[in-house]
Structure formats: structure tokens, C-alpha cells
Amino acid sequence: METTRPAFAFLKKTMPRPAFKRLAPAYHAALAFFAALRYGFPSRRLVVIGVTGTNGKTTVVHLLHEIFRAAGFGVASASSQRFKVNDAEEPNLMKMTMPGRGWLQRFLGRCRREGCRYAILEVTSEGIAQSRHRFVRFAGAVLTNVRPEHIESHGGFERYRQAKIELFRRLPQDGFAILNREDESAPRFAEATAARVAWYSSSAIDVPGVGYPVRMVATGADRLELEVGGVLLESRLGGRFNAMNALAAAAAGLAFGVSLAVIADALRRFPGVPGRLEFVQRKPFAVVVDYAVTPDALEAVYIALSGGSPKSDLRPEDVRPSSVEGFKSRETRNSKLVCVFGAAGGGRDKWKRPKLGKIAGEFCKAVILTSDDPDDEDPTQIVSEIRSGMTSDQLRTTETILDRREAIREALRAAKPGDTVIITGMGAQPWFVAYGGKKIPWDERAVVREELTKLQ
Incomplete structure (x- = not known):
């Protein structure tokens, strides 16, 4: 691979963009083939399971690692957060969920050399579009959910969905x-897959030949039964x-022969995923960090933390001054x-910015808009697009502080006992x-811990 990649890179740099765009599928497939050839097509000697979907991929990857490990297997996994081989892990510092071929x-x-039987991979639509899944022999694939995401880069929701379907088609x-x-x-x-299908839902898990009734016993902000x-x-x-x-991971475990007793033990011991609905502080007010970057994910997090529904309409007297100058928040039951x-x-998913603002306006008593990986876009413009989804009443309790650390500091200052400060986007x-x-x-x-210390 080290000898072939420079030649391919030279081709990409020197070829006119329109011509390269036409040849891009072949270019990416060739990279995938030569990479697999260089390392001896290692997936042929592993049970590789891909996890894809819009939200929840990382959590399911981590859960499956622990489930198969609890079952006594050698396991490796790669996610947006970390790379883990059996019990040794290292952070994913690439800022890339599905690394190159x-x-x-x-x-x-490496998984094969270190005695792994299973490899669990987080698979993205962008990775599939660039053939990063090619010449990996997948034995299984898990779908979490499909919601609008990466619309601009794929050229529409249907192309985005088709990219994910491609994993199952193979x-x-x-x-x-x-x-x-x-x-x-x-x-x-x-319809697209030739594989055996296992289904999961909030009422049942059905693997070929066996059905398992499901009952939601309890779900809270930091526990589920x-x-x-x-x-x-x-x-x-x-x-x-x-x-x-959890049900997605349980269904995958059951499909591959892991017992419910082992799955229950793995879930009970699972510590959670860093930066995913993670409580940094609980008293006198809670502080939670989460990655939620899509409208569906943001709403789901707010529902989990608020107990279920958007706040009620407010009267003028419900608006009170905050300890932060010029900043108001709403007290509601x-x-x-x-x-x-x-x-x-x-340029990523500009369509969702007003939707994020609308959801925050419906659930939050106070909002501080800030920077979140602005990259080559003016963060002031990004925030303006978020604000466009909010009503004039909601904007009265919305502040803009582009410095992310300062925004966190002001949110912590504004919080009262019993409140929950929820910081999303970075995880x-x-x-x-x-x-x-x-x-x-x-x-x-x-950053949150440092700012909390300063408040003491």
C-alpha cells in the first residue's frame, strides 16, 4: 500500500477535476483493493460486523465489543471515538469516523494477528461513498436508524440512504x-439484502427461528431497564x-449466538460512552455533555433530560433576569x-441549523448559541441560521457567545439548583x-470541570 498510494495521489492531484470526478469510483475501489491485497485480505479470517445509521452508531459499536468480549471472544472495534483490540484501546484522533482503506x-x-474472532466497525455513508467498505468481508450489519444527514455531500436524502443500503446489499x-x-x-x-434478517423494536427482538418479547421497564436520564x-x-x-x-446490540449478539445471560452481564457492566449523555456534575445542578449534532439526536437528548415533552407556553411574568448581565431565562414547571x-x-448540512434552533427553543428555558467546528464558515452566520428557526419569544431567552469556553462558563453561572446544563455538539x-x-x-x-472549579 505504501508503494501504490503515492501513484494514486499523484493521479488525483494532476487530473482535471471533472475528469477525476468521473473516475472517482474506480479510483476509490482500486485503493480499497490494493490495500486489502497489501495486508492479505484479513477480513476473510474474521467475523466482521458493520454498524451504520444516522444516530447511535458509536454506542452500538462499543456495546457489541463488550458483549462479544463477555462471551469469551477476542474482539476488535473501531469507532469515531477509539480503536480497541481486546482490552487495549487508543483514542481516535483522526476526526474521521471511518478511516481510509x-x-x-x-x-x-492487526486484529487477526492478536487473536480476534470478531471485528466491529462503525461504517459511515461517506466511507461507503469512497469505497472504504470494499474488500472487507462483512458477516453482519446493524442499522440503528436513518434520518436526514449529509444531504449536501450526497446530493439528497435518497442518495444518503442508498449509500447505507449498499453495506447490506453486499x-x-x-x-x-x-x-x-x-x-x-x-x-x-x-429488500436489498440477501442475508438473514433479524429485527428489533421496543416490543420484540426476532432473530430467524426465535422471538424474544421486549418490555421497557424503566428509562431515565442515566439508567434503563x-x-x-x-x-x-x-x-x-x-x-x-x-x-x-441496547436492543440493537442485543439483537446482533443473539443473532451471532450470544446468550441473553451474557448480554445482560455485559450491559450491566458497560460504563457508557464518553461524551454521550455524560454527567460531569449532578448537584446542585446537573451538567451533561453529549455529541448530538442532528435534529433527531438533539430532541432525543432533551427528552431524556427534561422528562419527555417540550416546555409549555409562557406568560411574560415567567421571564426572569439571570445572574448573567443581559441574559434572561424562563422558569417553567x-x-x-x-x-x-x-x-x-x-458547508455541512446547513438545512438543519434552523431545525436545531426550533428544537432548542421548544425544550430549553435558556439557550446560549456558540461555535461548533466552524471550519471555513463564519460562525456568526452559522448562529444566525440557527436563530432563524426560533420565535421572537424564544429569542428573548437566547444569547450568542461565539467563544465556546466562555459560552460554557456563562451557562454554568446562569444555572440554578435543580437545573440541567446540557452542552451538545462536541461530546x-x-x-x-x-x-x-x-x-x-x-x-x-x-473544560466544564475547569470552569466549575472557577465558580467555587
Whole structure:
């Protein structure tokens, strides 16, 4: 791979853009083939399971790693957060969920050398569009959900969905497609695959030949209890969306022969995913960090933390001054959320910015809009587009502070006992891409702890 990549790179740099665009599929497929050849097609000696969808991929990858590890297997996994081989892990510092073909094949080769039986990969639509999945023999694929995302880069929602369907189309007949019965796109995936289909939902898991009734026992902001086939599954994960993630992982485990008892043990011991509905502080007010970057994910997080529904309409007397000069927040019986977020730049999914603003306006008693990887876009313009989705009443309780650390500091100052400060968009990402494209080391949780210490 080291000898072929420079030649391919030279071709890409010297060829006119229109000509390269026509040849891009062949270019990416060739890179994938030579990478697999260089490392001896390692996936042929592994059971590789891909996890794709709009939201929840990372959590399901991490859950599956622990499930197969608890079952006694050697396991490797690659996600947007970390790379893990058995019990040794290292952070993903690439700011790339699905690394390039050479890296991926080398990683699979390492998995095999270190005695792994299973490899769990987080698979993205962008990665599929660039053939990063090619010449990886997938034995199974898990679909979390399909929501609008990456619309501009793919040229529409249908192309985005088709990119994800491509993973399932390549599954072998003896493989497994694990599908979310509650997602309206799931039938399209079932029709496209030759693999055996296992379904999961909030009421049942159905693997070929066996059905397991599901009962949602309890879901809170930091815990969930599910009964599957008469076995209680408990986890420190929170929110209904994580209940669905847990069911996706459980369905995949069952499809590949792991017992419910082992799955229950793995879920009980699972520590959670850093930066995913992670409580940094609980008292006197809670502070939570989450990655949510899509409208569906943001709404799901707000529902989990607020108890279920948007805040009620407010009277003028409900608006009170905050401790932060010029900043007002609303006191309501069902909203205790102080929300900090922005939207990524780089021309990514501009359509969702007003939707994010609308959702925050409906759920949060106070909003601070800030920078979130603005990259080559003016963060002032990004925030303006978010604000366009909010009503004039909601804008009265919305502040703009482009410096992300300062925005977090002001949210913590504004919070009262019993409130929840929820900071979304970065999660546990190790880099912040500032305006102009400069990458800055970043740890949202550490920033929160530092600012909390200053308040004491």
C-alpha cells in the first residue's frame, strides 16, 4: 500500500477535476483493493460486523465489543471515538469516523494477528461513498436508524440512504442484517439484502427461528431497564434512544449466538460512552455533555433530560433576569434545561441549523448559541441560521457567545439548583476546528470541570 498510494495521489492531484470526478469510483475501489491485497485480505479470517445509521452508531459499536468480549471472544472495534483490540484501546484522533482503506485493512490485519474472532466497525455513508467498505468481508450489519444527514455531500436524502443500503446489499446469504423495525427505511434495507434478517423494536427482538418479547421497564436520564425474553437487562445508559441502541446490540449478539445471560452481564457492566449523555456534575445542578449534532439526536437528548415533552407556553411574568448581565431565562414547571450548542461549518448540512434552533427553543428555558467546528464558515452566520428557526419569544431567552469556553462558563453561572446544563455538539471529540480551519486540542468535559472549579 505504501508503494501504490503515492501513484494514486499523484493521479488525483494532476487530473482535471471533472475528469477525476468521473473516475472517482474506480479510483476509490482500486485503493480499497490494493490495500486489502497489501495486508492479505484479513477480513476473510474474521467475523466482521458493520454498524451504520444516522444516530447511535458509536454506542452500538462499543456495546457489541463488550458483549462479544463477555462471551469469551477476542474482539476488535473501531469507532469515531477509539480503536480497541481486546482490552487495549487508543483514542481516535483522526476526526474521521471511518478511516481510509490502508488504515482499515492494516487494523483488520492487526486484529487477526492478536487473536480476534470478531471485528466491529462503525461504517459511515461517506466511507461507503469512497469505497472504504470494499474488500472487507462483512458477516453482519446493524442499522440503528436513518434520518436526514449529509444531504449536501450526497446530493439528497435518497442518495444518503442508498449509500447505507449498499453495506447490506453486499452481505452474504449466511450473514445477518439486524434492522430496526421502528425505522421507516428498514423495509428498504430488508429488500436489498440477501442475508438473514433479524429485527428489533421496543416490543420484540426476532432473530430467524426465535422471538424474544421486549418490555421497557424503566428509562431515565442515566439508567434503563429492559426485559428481553424474560431476562432483565440493566444499564447505566440513559434515554429511550439508548434503549433502542441496547436492543440493537442485543439483537446482533443473539443473532451471532450470544446468550441473553451474557448480554445482560455485559450491559450491566458497560460504563457508557464518553461524551454521550455524560454527567460531569449532578448537584446542585446537573451538567451533561453529549455529541448530538442532528435534529433527531438533539430532541432525543432533551427528552431524556427534561422528562419527555417540550416546555409549555409562557406568560411574560415567567421571564426572569439571570445572574448573567443581559441574559434572561424562563422558569417553567417542565423545563429546567440550560442549553449550549452550535452547528458545524464546512458547508455541512446547513438545512438543519434552523431545525436545531426550533428544537432548542421548544425544550430549553435558556439557550446560549456558540461555535461548533466552524471550519471555513463564519460562525456568526452559522448562529444566525440557527436563530432563524426560533420565535421572537424564544429569542428573548437566547444569547450568542461565539467563544465556546466562555459560552460554557456563562451557562454554568446562569444555572440554578435543580437545573440541567446540557452542552451538545462536541461530546468527547479531541479537536475543535476553529474558524479558518485551525485544529485546537479540546476536551469538553475537562473544560466544564475547569470552569466549575472557577465558580467555587
